[in-house]
Amino acid sequence: MTAAVSAGAALLIAALGELVAERAGVINLGVEGMMLVGAATGFIAMDASGSAVQGALAAIGIGALLALVHAFFAVTVRADQILSGLALTIAGTGLAAIIGRSVVGVPAESTFQEHAVPLLSSIPKIGEIFFEHQPLVYVGYVAAPVVWFVLTRTRLGLHLRSVGENPAAADAMGVPVSAYRYGAVVFGGALAGLAGATLSLAESPGWSEGITAGRGWIAVALVIFAMWGPLRLLAAAFLFGTLDVLAFRAQIIGVDIPATILGMIPYVGTIVVLIAVTVFGLRRRLGAPDALGLPYVRGER
């Protein structure tokens, strides 16, 4: 169980970032690429500076920078967001491999160590599972409700959501659509970078080309599976983390399903949810932000 939580952390962080971007109407398929570059950069920065925190900061920075590229193409150039995101992932994968070349196999000097949260970690059972992790997991815990709160209860969140649902209406009411979209995408990238650092500086310290194991894609699926709700996302990330762990330890627990089949569940589950939501007409209540993926062109007068 404990492992499930930590496995889910990177997922959660990356997915939260993507959720914010998508709520603003921009779909960013570059998460996998940003995570990889973040992981590599973070590790290199840590190696150079000796500090894991600095590594994490560097990862955040590079993630934001990469996302800026996507934001530019998606919002200003108004190009196809799918292609732009895919290009980012493809380029990012390559870029990460190139810059990570120098640190392959290098042991990690400074990583994020596990810290038990005082008080909370002494709760029997639960304390052990949830409150004895490396700090970035706690970041995840806190980030989800914070994102939820900001999105649903603050003016910032209201405007951001409006930009993703009906940019024409938002524009007519004076909300700066492009600014919010840029901001959301960059924020998403920063988190994706951080998620990458979570992997290379905590989860599996070190760098290798496959360190993400496709988690960037699962993060994208997660957002949809959670129907764009941050709190649901928290639960779903935990669920997916559990599946991840189960995959490795299936025999120990006595579950007879091969790891590979288990691994399909996040993806198949998301598709099923998508179809179910459509079939049961829940799209109004739960569906994607109305303007997701659509570039905004002012001037439909």
Add this chain to the structure above:
Amino acid sequence: MTRARPALRAIAVQIGAVAVGLVLSALLLTVIGQSPVNTLEALLKGAFGSDFALTQTALKAVPLALAGLAVAVPLRMNLWNIGAEGQLLAGAIGATWVALTFGDWPAGALVPAMVVASIVAGAFWAGLAAAPRAYLGVNEIITTLLLNFVAVLAVAYLVTGPWRSTEESSLNLPVTNLFSDAALLPSVGSLNAGIFFPLVIALVLMILLGRTRFGFEVRMIGASPDTARAVGMPIARNILVVLLVGGAIAGIAGMIEVSTTFGRLRQGLSPGYGFMGIAIAALAGTSIVGTLVVAFLFAGFVVGGLALQTEGVPQAFVLLVQGIIIFCALAGTRLGSSPLRRLLPRRGGTQAVPTEDLSSP
């Protein structure tokens, strides 16, 4: 039937995108202390500089061309088949099943059977996303994307489970048994028979898209779904069919890979051919011939990339190049003449083709 021939300017933009992309990526290399010139030279030489290189490139071009076509065909109706990778793997699975089950058949029967199996499997895999899209309006981009990963896992499951190799030499490796010789595609010079597939399929597609009812409908729906509906064309059915066709083509690519390059099913069968197919289709636009050309080019990248390691540049450099090229092509949409122009904002975006639902309020 006429179709707008790509304007010379559009072709220039494509070439420009590739060139700029190459240059930019090379320049990025200076950051890590590599010489851009040397790298590019090595890349190009490794891709096209010798008979051996050309042969390798041609071989790699086969699955890439098919992947590109698998994306390009639905793209004519503004549908994104992001699932070419998964459909390719599905086709590989189908072909493998035939090869393993009927391995004692003569080649004359076995190979065609494998082809058929791969077509069915690839189409089926596409269908899993196509049906919800056609009849429920569920966005095909997400579903095809996710199915990719399911397919990868399916292959992993099969080669470590039911189809695990029982041969001495490969016990415990994630591979199946070697296929019997009958299952392998025959050689043609230093190439293999797989080389015919893209050519034949391209021809078939040109006829299909240019000279059949179906092709006409695809053209009309892609150009103006509202008009197509007003003249009575069945939209949902065409969405389904066009995606199935894409899946079938990708499936064939999978079959070729298992019966030539490897002679068995294994993990890591495809180094992302399906995804590269997306880039290829994006660059080539509606031109079938263009798709083949661009595929050849990308094949060059892949092959040349292998040669780069001698220069100390990781193979992954070609990924960076591909990514930057796509960005350049996207930038070209702003310049006004790129095959991607059709994707610029209209009433549509990612769901450019409406679904059959007439009664929605």
Add this chain to the structure above:
Amino acid sequence: MRGIVKDFPGIRANDGVDFELRRGEVHALLGENGAGKTTLSNLLAGIHRPDAGEIEIRGEPVELRSPRQAIDRGIGMVHQHFKLVRRFTVAENLTLGWHSPRGVIRRRSLEREIATLAESYGIQVRPERPVWQLTVGEQQRVELLKNLYRGADVLVLDEPTAVLAPQEAEALFTTLRRMACEGRGIVLITHKLEEVLAASDRVTVLHRGRNVATVPTSSTTADELARLMIGDEVVPALRSQRAPTGDVMLRLVDVEADDERGAHVLRGIGLNVHEGEIVGLAGVAGNGQRELAEVVVGLRHVRAGRVLFREREITHWPIRRRIEAGIGYVPEDRLGQGVAPGLSLVDNLVAKRYRQPSIGGRVLVSPERARRAAEDLVGRFDIRVGSVDAPAATLSGGNLQKVVLARELSADPALLVAAQPTRGLDVGAAEAVRRLLLEQRDAGRALLLISEDLDELLALSDRIAVVHAGRINGEFAAPDFDVHEIGLRMAGQAAA
């Protein structure tokens, strides 16, 4: 507003219009299609800028360069197409873009604040509801409230009752009256005479871009208004009229349907079209004409009622089946639905015949035969174009329309539905189209002609049916077209 002139390509929408709104009054802006009312109000709302003339607000000359500026100056407009975020609640929509409350939004207190506000205006809304759950009427109230929330004291409402049930309309007028009493100025754009008479203090009638009268409502009658609205038309001489010769080709019985917004736009249509006749559908835009055409062709589901073609029930037939049975359609959205602008003429011209033996077989289509067919059509219909391979988008409006007609007619339909066929065409092209339509009538086809151009209807139709508020409000047979009476019916008056 003084001396307002506004030109659009090809038409002078407002020609030296003076318009004055006083504080505390409800001022109706009346006119038929194309009279210029929407243009005028768009100028006021900052959506466009006048080419000449000036606008004064409270005595101060102003330039309204954007909707935001108009809002800042206290001008609020309730459009026909609402700008609401469907997933948000009413409260969230109202507070969007606003600066306070900053930071955290306290849902409850915001909702209470809005509830109080709404109550003070006598407007019924439920602030906590998401917009997609509201009826169209409620949504309109939200739009209205949005403007009031911003402190608008000039309110412009564009055809507000188009989506309302009668009781809702009454409630709206009561609200408007109240707004006015509190010192605001209300502009009510409408084409419905009964509304003008019931709800306004003064009325300005626009006709063909000019202000033909501004009078206190109490001093005028429906009759007079109708006459002003339509103008004193001389009925143009009808061409080769004939009595309907044949059987009923199309029959609509009690057809009801909704539009995209969910408004109940067709409320029981009963209409017949015979062979060899042109039935013209007259009415001010927005009374269900487009939806009616779509119902006949198959692009829209009916809620109730039946559609019969040659006395066979086709109510639920798919489009292709109707086409094969012999229904043709010339849509009003030429570039969006009529042709595929990116495709060549050849493709567009054979779009209905590509399955027929003359062009193709069961699977194949012959580009050569298609081309020849296209060239043939180009010649027959006198379509001016360099080559049949040219993309349709390069054609002028008139030629485009000919392409659509050519395609439709080449499929030999027994019934042709033509919606706004001459809209936006120059005189020559329009004439050519009209002549084509008459030829079809003479050849025995049945035509349903929907047009906002009353003159055109008067000139071409054998019978005219007037549609108003989703129902047929009167039928007239040639040659006794009483223009005056038609105008009255268009504006909502029932039979005298």
